[in-house]
Amino acid sequence: MTGEWQATSRTMIEPGRDRRVERWTLNFGPQHPATHTTLQLVLELDGERVVACTPHIGYLHSGFEKLGEHHTYDQYVTVTDRMNYVSPMANNIAWHHACEKLFGIEITPRCKAIRTIILELARIQDHLLCLGAMGLDVGAMTVFLYEFKPREWIYDLFEEICGARFTTSYTRVGGLMHDMPDAWPDHVKSFCRRTPEAIDDMEVLLTRNRIFIERTKGIGVVGHDDAIDWGLTGPMARASGVKRDLRKDEPFLCYEHNWDGAGSSPPQFKVPIATGGDVYSRYLVRVEEMRQSLSIVEQLIDNIPAGSVNVEPEGKRTLSSKSEVYFSIEGLIHHFEKIMTNRGFTPPMGEAYGAIESPNGELGFFLVSDGGNAPYRVRCRPPSFMNYQCYPQLIVGHQISDVPPILGSINIIAAELDR
Amino acid sequence: MSEPPADIATEKVVAGHPAVRALVESFDQQFDFAPGLLKAGENQVCVRVPPDRLLEVMTFLRHDARCRFEQLSDLAGVDYLQFPGATDRFAVVYGLVSLTHNHRLWVKCFVNDPDPKVPSVVAVWKGADWPEREVYDLFGIVFEGHPDLRRILTWEGFGAHPLRKDYPLRGLGERESYPVIGRDHA
Numbered sequence: 001m002t003g004e005w006q007a008t009s010r011t012m013i014e015p016g017r018d019r020r021v022e023r024w025t026l027n028f029g030p031q032h033p034a035t036h037t038t039l040q041l042v043l044e045l046d047g048e049r050v051v052a053c054t055p056h057i058g059y060l061h062s063g064f065e066k067l068g069e070h071h072t073y074d075q076y077v078t079v080t081d082r083m084n085y086v087s088p089m090a091n092n093i094a095w096h097h098a099c100e101k102l103f104g105i106e107i108t109p110r111c112k113a114i115r116t117i118i119l120e121l122a123r124i125q126d127h128l129l130c131l132g133a134m135g136l137d138v139g140a141m142t143v144f145l146y147e148f149k150p151r152e153w154i155y156d157l158f159e160e161i162c163g164a165r166f167t168t169s170y171t172r173v174g175g176l177m178h179d180m181p182d183a184w185p186d187h188v189k190s191f192c193r194r195t196p197e198a199i200d201d202m203e204v205l206l207t208r209n210r211i212f213i214e215r216t217k218g219i220g221v222v223g224h225d226d227a228i229d230w231g232l233t234g235p236m237a238r239a240s241g242v243k244r245d246l247r248k249d250e251p252f253l254c255y256e257h258n259w260d261g262a263g264s265s266p267p268q269f270k271v272p273i274a275t276g277g278d279v280y281s282r283y284l285v286r287v288e289e290m291r292q293s294l295s296i297v298e299q300l301i302d303n304i305p306a307g308s309v310n311v312e313p314e315g316k317r318t319l320s321s322k323s324e325v326y327f328s329i330e331g332l333i334h335h336f337e338k339i340m341t342n343r344g345f346t347p348p349m350g351e352a353y354g355a356i357e358s359p360n361g362e363l364g365f366f367l368v369s370d371g372g373n374a375p376y377r378v379r380c381r382p383p384s385f386m387n388y389q390c391y392p393q394l395i396v397g398h399q400i401s402d403v404p405p406i407l408g409s410i411n412i413i414a415a416e417l418d419r
Numbered sequence: 420m421s422e423p424p425a426d427i428a429t430e431k432v433v434a435g436h437p438a439v440r441a442l443v444e445s446f447d448q449q450f451d452f453a454p455g456l457l458k459a460g461e462n463q464v465c466v467r468v469p470p471d472r473l474l475e476v477m478t479f480l481r482h483d484a485r486c487r488f489e490q491l492s493d494l495a496g497v498d499y500l501q502f503p504g505a506t507d508r509f510a511v512v513y514g515l516v517s518l519t520h521n522h523r524l525w526v527k528c529f530v531n532d533p534d535p536k537v538p539s540v541v542a543v544w545k546g547a548d549w550p551e552r553e554v555y556d557l558f559g560i561v562f563e564g565h566p567d568l569r570r571i572l573t574w575e576g577f578g579a580h581p582l583r584k585d586y587p588l589r590g591l592g593e594r595e596s597y598p599v600i601g602r603d604h605a
Contacts, residue, residue, distance in 0.1 A: 058572040065557075066581055070588055228489045228518060231546030242518070249521050353463060353493075353514065353525070366495055366512065370502055379495040381514070389549040418572055 023051060026400070030059050034404035036133060037414035041403070048399050053392040061418040068378025073099045073173050073345050074319065074338075076378070081167040083380065083416040087126035088168045089118045089158065090358040096171040097252060098354030098365035103347050105174045105317065109260035109305040114180055116254035116267075117188065117300050118161070118170065119356070120293040124195070125154045126359030127235075127286040130411040134283060135206055137404040138215040143205050150198040153191050160184055173345060174318035175310030185301050192298050199290055206283070216279040220394040220406035223277055230390040234361025234383055236410060239285045240277035246357035247271075253356075260305050267299040279409040344373035360384060360411055384410075384417040465525035470537045473528055477543045480515060480524065488515035488524060491540070494550035496558035500584040509535050509560055530560060539565035557582035 028034075028041040035041070038059040044052040064083065068076050073096075080091035093115050100107060107115075132147030155165040161180050162170040170177050206212045222232065227240035237244055247255040248271055255266045272288035274281035310318045319338050324331030337343045349371040355364030361383030368377040387410050394406050468476045480486045493514035499505035507529035515524045528537050539562035540547045551562040552571040559580035562568055570577060577593070579586055 058570075058574070061572040063581060066586075066588060226545075229545045231491050231544065233492075244518055351463075353523075355492075362492065364493065364514075366493060366514070368497055368502075376502060377497045379493070379497075379512075381493040381495075385549060385553075386546060389546065 022046075028403065030056075034137065035407065037412065037417075039407075039412065039414055039417075043400065043403070045400060048401070050395050050398055050400060050403065053395055055388070055391060057388070057414070058418050060414045062415075064419040065378050065380060068375055070374060072339075072341075072374050073103075073347070076375075077169045077171060078167065081169055083382065083419065084126070084358070084360065084363075084384070084413045085166065085415055086129050086413055087122035087359050088166065089122040089170060090126070090356070090363065092168060092171040093119050093122075093253075094354070094356045094358060094363040095365055096173060097356055098352060098367055099173050099347075101354040102350070102352035102367050102369055103173065103317075103345070105311055107174060107311055108308055109262075110179075110307045111175050111309045111311070112253045112259055113300050113304040114176060114309065115171070117297050117304075118158070119253070120296045121154050121157060121188075121191075123293045123359040124290050125151055126411070127290050128154075130359075130408065131202060131206075131283060131286055134216075134279070134405060134408045135202075135212070137408045138212055140205060140209070140212060143202050146198065146201055146205070150191075150195050153194065157184070157187060157191060160187060172310070172319055174312070175308075178322070179309045180304075185304065188297060188301050192294055192301070195294060196291070199287065203287060207287070213280060215402075216283060216405060216409075217276070219279045219398060219402050220409060221277045222390065222394065224275075226390070227277070231386040232361070232390070233386065234357070234359070235282055235285045235289060236361060236387050238272065239274045239281035241273060241275040243271070243273055245271040246355060246362060250355070252354075254300060262305075264303075267296045269293075269296050279405050282409040341373060346371060346373075355381065358383060360413070360416075361387060380416075380419055382416045382419060384412050384414075385419075388412050388417055463523070463525060465527055467527050467529065470528050470530055473526075474538045474540065474543070476526070477513070477540050480526070481543050486524075487517045487519040489518055490516040491544035491546050491550075492516040492523070494540075494547055494554065496554040496560055496582065498558060498582065498584045508532050509558060511537050511554060511560060513540070534561075535559065536561040536563055538563050539568075541565055556580070559583065 024045040026043040026045055028043055030038045030040040040056040040059065042054040042056065043050055062082075064079050067079055071079065077092050077095055080095040081088040083091050128147045128151050132144040135141075135143030158168055158170075159165045161184055162168050162177055222230070222236070222240045224241040227237045227242050232240070232242070233244065246252070247269075251257070251266065253259065257265060259266065269292040270288075272285050272292065274285050310321070312318065320331040320334045325335045326332075338345065347369045349369060351366070351368045353364055353366045355362050357363075362381065363383055364381035366377075366379035366381065367375050370376040391407070391410060395403055398406070480488045491513065493512070495512045495514075497510045497512060499508060499510060508531045509529065511528045511530065513526040513528070515526065517523070530537055535558075537560060539551055541551065541562075542564070548565075548567070549571060551565055552568060554560050555562060555565075555568055556570040556572050557580055569575065573581065579591055579593075581590075
């Protein structure tokens with residue numbers, strides 16, 4: 001290196017200063033394709049090695065919790081669609097699961113079965129995008145594109161059942177928007193036949209791919225005790241050996257014994273656990289979870305109980321069906337009473353916390369009710385928020401090229417993170 | 420709306436997981452104050468702890484063999500300003516999970532204006548870091564001893580605490596009076 005070059009270079013080192021301690025600060029995001037969503041990381045770099053990281057969040061803060069205090073229990077479901085928009089159905093179910101705990105409503109067996117099936121479809125939908133993006137982060141573009149095909153099939157199924165592909169808003173207090181179409185179970189079965197092949201395709205491309213393994217194994221390791229201490233849940237915790245799945249530990253919907261009141265046992269499935277705690281373990285856990293979810297859907301789809309999807313349609317505890325509203329005066333009156341701002345639902349005064357095992361982990365809503373039409377306070381316990389806070393510790397010491405794969409493996413959805 | 424607020428009643432026995440209920444009953448011997456049980460939903464037991472005893476109680480809950488609440492599942496603030504019959508303004512709600520025993524416990528800590536503050540539990544659970552920053556940001560409750568208490572969802576200099584009940588839904592004009600940076604000053 002000539003003296004002249006040193007004088008004109010922007011990375012000029014002052015005489016007498018040790019180049020090895022020279023640190024760079026890099027603004028990663030908020031507008032950067034590898035952050036997946038709107039996140040900002042301020043990275044302190046020593047060459048290519050990350051020395052320190054400060055995440056800044058809040059770019060997508062939209063006051064969802066404040067909005068909840070001004071929406072009724074049925075209206076707010078549209079807001080939950082926009083939290084984790086990769087698997088909106090799971091948020092809908094989580095929201096009304098908490099509401100029904102507050103109201104003390106036990107939903108009908110048919111509703112439980114349909115909700116469980118769409119929750120598992122949402123899990124597959126979420127994991128497909130997460131794994132595809134994880135491949136994209138290490139340069140495997142093909143996987144990302146492959147994974148969108150089964151995701152399209154799930155969008156088609158959701159469109160058929162609720163009319164919307166993205167903003168589903170399918171659940172209601174004590175039931176669903178409406179019953180599923182008659183042909184829907186056949187279409188789900190067709191989906192279950194086609195999807196294992198799509199998962200196999202992805203596995204062929206990634207699981208034993210040397211580049212993928214070298215980029216992901218031993219990267220971003222979280223230990224078992226740390227995972228618990230940091231409040232991690234879902235695939236992220238299970239990849240670190242934490243045996244925790246709300247479907248088994250705090251059963252809800254069809255995961256409960258005797259869920260239909262006729263002695264049915266819950267669907268058989270295994271909870272995959274990995275012990276590596278690294279990006280590769282998270283990948284493996286998610287792949288296996290998709291297969292288990294498919295198995296749950298297959299077990300339930302032929303055994304959806306008959307009957308109503310809404311609890312007590314005559315008992316005025318939920319919204320009346322649209323045919324009631326349009327063709328009977330009682331139904332119309334009842335509908336107006338439920339949606340008027342000074343009437344509506346009358347939950348007991350008190351509070352409730354309802355949580356489900358969403359694709360990313362424990363998604364819970366903590367509700368405080370003063371007996372009014374709208375909740376007094378809505379708290380969303382987002383898995384992304386709790387999972388993301390240990391991120392700076394995960395990337396310190398790694399190369400800058402490891403930053404996106406670790407971020408992808410946590411599967412941050414900024415809309416849920418910032419709410 | 421006419422009943423007494425369920426939330427601040429102090430009856431001794433509530434519906435809840437029998438193991439957790441028995442556990443909470445035994446607190447009377449453990450600590451010299453009697454933690455009032457608060458009515459929560461089914462299978463939810465909630466304990467009220469005064470702020471000055473919080474760290475002691477939380478450390479006990481984390482490490483005692485009968486409790487083993489290894490995970491802080493949730494940490495939320497509630498503003499009881501307009502809640503009928505409430506006597507305290509803010510509550511910090513801690514949702515604890517024991518993976519060993521598979522049970523949950525809710526701990527509430529009530530604080531009041533003008534100087535709402537509670538001790539930070541980051542030393543007990545690392546995962547309390549960001550949730551405490553969030554409650555500080557949105558409610559203005561100060562967590563004493565927090566290593567890095569900055570705003571997290573809104574920006575530094577935002578000024579208000581949006582989840583307080585006296586903060587209007589439309590905001591205080593932050594949208595309208597935001598300083599626009601012109602091309603010349605960018």
